[in-house]
Amino acid sequence: MNLLTELIENEEWHNALAWVNKIPFDSIETDEYRGTYLWAKARCLDFLGEHSHNIELMYLQSIKLHRNNPDPFPLIRSLVSLSSYYCYQGKAKRAQPLLNESLKLVTKYDISGNIHISVLYAFGIMYGRLHQHHIALQYFNDIERLVKQSKSFSTNGSYQMAIGYSLIHTNQFQNAESYYLQAHSIFTASNDLPRIGICCTNLGIVYRELNRFYLAHSHFQQAIEIFQAHDIQEQLDKVKIEQSLLLMRMNKSDEAKTSLSDVLSYAQGTLRAEALFLLSQILVKENEIDESMITLEQALTYFLDTNHRWQEDAIHFRDEIHSLYF
Numbered sequence: 001m002n003l004l005t006e007l008i009e010n011e012e013w014h015n016a017l018a019w020v021n022k023i024p025f026d027s028i029e030t031d032e033y034r035g036t037y038l039w040a041k042a043r044c045l046d047f048l049g050e051h052s053h054n055i056e057l058m059y060l061q062s063i064k065l066h067r068n069n070p071d072p073f074p075l076i077r078s079l080v081s082l083s084s085y086y087c088y089q090g091k092a093k094r095a096q097p098l099l100n101e102s103l104k105l106v107t108k109y110d111i112s113g114n115i116h117i118s119v120l121y122a123f124g125i126m127y128g129r130l131h132q133h134h135i136a137l138q139y140f141n142d143i144e145r146l147v148k149q150s151k152s153f154s155t156n157g158s159y160q161m162a163i164g165y166s167l168i169h170t171n172q173f174q175n176a177e178s179y180y181l182q183a184h185s186i187f188t189a190s191n192d193l194p195r196i197g198i199c200c201t202n203l204g205i206v207y208r209e210l211n212r213f214y215l216a217h218s219h220f221q222q223a224i225e226i227f228q229a230h231d232i233q234e235q236l237d238k239v240k241i242e243q244s245l246l247l248m249r250m251n252k253s254d255e256a257k258t259s260l261s262d263v264l265s266y267a268q269g270t271l272r273a274e275a276l277f278l279l280s281q282i283l284v285k286e287n288e289i290d291e292s293m294i295t296l297e298q299a300l301t302y303f304l305d306t307n308h309r310w311q312e313d314a315i316h317f318r319d320e321i322h323s324l325y326f
Helices: 002-009 013-022 031-047 055-066 072-088 092-108 114-129 133-150 157-169 173-189 193-209 213-229 233-249 253-266 269-285 289-306 311-325
Strands: none
Touching: 002 013, 002 031, 013 031, 031 055, 031 072, 055 072, 072 092, 072 114, 092 114, 114 133, 114 157, 133 157, 157 173, 157 193, 173 193, 193 213, 193 233, 213 233, 233 253, 233 269, 253 269, 269 289, 269 311, 289 311
């Protein structure tokens, strides 16, 4: 189990999953090792995007098996992993009690080092996903302070991206650029193309907001090429929405409309609603007021149900249309 844990800590996901698949679960004798096995399998499947398996159940079973373990580390590890799973599945509120329990264990056993930092990092991720980015940055600042004190924690690309994400959403674009460039360099060294694509998407956002449109366009194009080559549809839809915002700012409405139509061919949920909202803005400029209102109301229905970050902008836009045209 130590080798398996080491493979996961080094993000050698395919090797770790191959090792997991070699071990019959019934041959594992202790609750501690069974809990570690389930945690490891869930982590691998989660990271590799194989969500046809019941990853949540594996994490929950792992937590249950570790509750009687005198060593708190495996329990904290499973709690943090499940909280991260919830955050990336759009269920960030469900992460909070897990992380509160993790932090209590860290305090009770006076745990420092990487385990403590992993809990703070998960809190940062959770608050970022809840769009409370100033709070998220407080946790990331705490981590950087601890790293300087201990020198034992090696920050990885995911950590750099998490900070960059919250910096973007607090309009600190130049600082965000630095973190995403660091992440891009890390993932380039490991040839992690999907995460290079995510870095390119976010660098495109940064450069768009800094009015460096050529750089924004080139990074969005890099991301599109990567996601198309690897058939990663959700990330492809995300970058096309961000690219459409750029094209709209550059008064290239026809190109933006084409990009949004591509998204609407596949996307559901959040991405579909965002594409509809942007399309409604283009339609107003084309004086297609009735069609714009229909499109906008479809987007607003979703935004109001999910408390989407664009909800207030969409309501304001609807009021503006009513005042000008009705």
